[in-house]
Amino acid sequence: MKYPIQKKRFRKRFKPRKIKPIPRFVVPSFFTLMNLFCGFLSIILVSDGNLMMGAWLIVLAGMFDVLDGFMARLTNATSEFGMELDSLSDVISFGVAPGFLVYHVAFFEMGIVGILLSALAPICGSIRLARFNIEAKEVEYDYFRGLPSPAYAIMLAAFYLTFMNRMDVFEGLNHGVLSVLVPVVVLLSFLMVSTIPFDKIPKFDRESIKKHKNRLILLAVYFIIIVIFQDIGLMFVFSFFVVKGLATGLYIFWKQAFTDDPDPLEEGL
Template sequence: MPNKEKSSTVPTKGIYLLPNLLTTAGLFSGFFAVVSSMNGHFEHAAIAIFVAMIFDGLDGRVARMTNTQSEFGAEYDSMADMVSFGIAPGLVAYNWALDDMGKFGWLAAFIFVSCAALRLARFNTQVGVADKRFFQGLASPAAAGVIASIVWVGTEYQLNGHDYGLIMGIITIVTGLLMVSNFRYNSFKEVDWKGKVNFVVVLLIVLVFVIVAASPAELLCAIFVLYMASGPVTTIKTVKKLKLEHVVGDDQDAEFKTDSKPKVDKESD
């Protein structure tokens, strides 16, 4: 006689709502940035990219907190990141400063978009094996933050982006290439957010919030540009002798002196 209780143990198919809802919100923000830049609303476009960064940071954390991780969610998040941090920043930069530069303009934007795609593909293949302390290459949200913050500052000071097309094109290309480089960027995943801090640290945090509220565009631009420059500095300080493999190429050929004791990812045990 067949066991009727077996049907109750079969897992039901479906998609977790909350984390994928946050991913959709990030995707919408990236799409909104593209549309806004096409209509000439570059400040709105830049802000939308930063909003997408917030949702991108929330969806993964919410999925882990609620134990709703899934392969679908991971793939969907990658597709959304490609739109929000690849296509959107490239088109925002193109519409703001590069559309009068001819082939150089659209090629610069394409280099950024293609490098973002390569960066995301490489990251997905290294999940679970990469050193959690560092990102290999500039993370795509940080690269998008560089482009968005520069455009935001430009619109704040009413600068005509076309007057700075060559400079913006070079920045766009360099930012894109940094994403596919082997430069090591601190991931800040070792920071103990649950630990105790000195009272002065709390005062400094309050001061930071005041500065952000007063001049968000300028402060975000400074933060992301400095972080972009930190990769080469960190790499040069980490290795004994800088080689080509430390800059670009197969990451397995790049040997760093901090890799002698690789950190164990406890979450994968």
């Protein structure tokens, strides 16, 4: 026989525990970790000689990077933890992995110079991400300052996927594919650490959609081109993205140098 006090303790001891809800940041963090995993797997496959799959995994990492940002905004789960995890993942997937890829594609022929050129990807990517993290805490821009590291990485992956079976187009050049790949890598690395504005995917709220309607239409066109033309579509879309950013940078320079407008981007890109 149990006395009332004993019964109360018994019920308290075996009271079912409430299951805590899954924290909001778990969903975007999952996509961030998939981004990291794709970058890691890309390095392994490239080291095994499977350059094509390694390049496609960099592209897939870029897709996961877009999804983690989208899910973070959708679930209102942006956090400092998520931002730091995203940056660490980006260094691997869009810094180390593309540097590893271009080294195995062509830069291995250049010895120490090739190693240094390959290292531009992780070095400039890390600098850009560190600057981005600092600026994100101070002010939020509706554009990227400097070429985003995913765009850099996908551009190099797309270059290989487009020309891996068309290397004969470079035979007329003095150093073959190196004559094109070296200046491309140097230019894109410089753009990463520059302050040239590049288009940013806007938030999907009513105000942002209304303000950046043309940008959303352009993103839809990008997506259709990539789906239809695949590797060539990737090369075209990201080449256009880079050229558009360069043209915007030149326009800003002209406005600041020859007009009285000190901040042409005050009203947005």
